[in-house]
Amino acid sequence: MHDMDATHAVTNMVTLAEVNENKVTPGLLGFVVFAVLALGVWLLMKSMHRHMGRVDFVEEPATAPPAAKRGLAARPNAKADRDAAPKGSADR
Numbered sequence: 001m002h003d004m005d006a007t008h009a010v011t012n013m014v015t016l017a018e019v020n021e022n023k024v025t026p027g028l029l030g031f032v033v034f035a036v037l038a039l040g041v042w043l044l045m046k047s048m049h050r051h052m053g054r055v056d057f058v059e060e061p062a063t064a065p066p067a068a069k070r071g072l073a074a075r076p077n078a079k080a081d082r083d084a085a086p087k088g089s090a091d092r
Contacts, residue, residue, distance in 0.1 A: 026034075
C-alpha cells in the first residue's frame, strides 16, 4: 500500500508538469526583455546617484529677511544711492 501512494504522487507530478499548448507564456523573449529593462533601470539609478553626488548645494538659513529673498539685499545702499543722485538725473 505504501508503494501505491508513491506511484500516485509521481503520477500527479507528471500531470502537473505537462505543457498546455493553449497557455501563453512569456518564454525566452519575455525574460530577455525584462532583463534588459532591469539592467537599464539599474544603470540609470547608478548614473543618477553619481550625478546627485556631484551637486554642491548649500541651503540658505530659514530665517533670512524677506528683502534678501526678493534680491534687494544685493544692494543694501540702493536708497542712499538714489537720494545722493543729483536732482533731475533720474528723468534723463
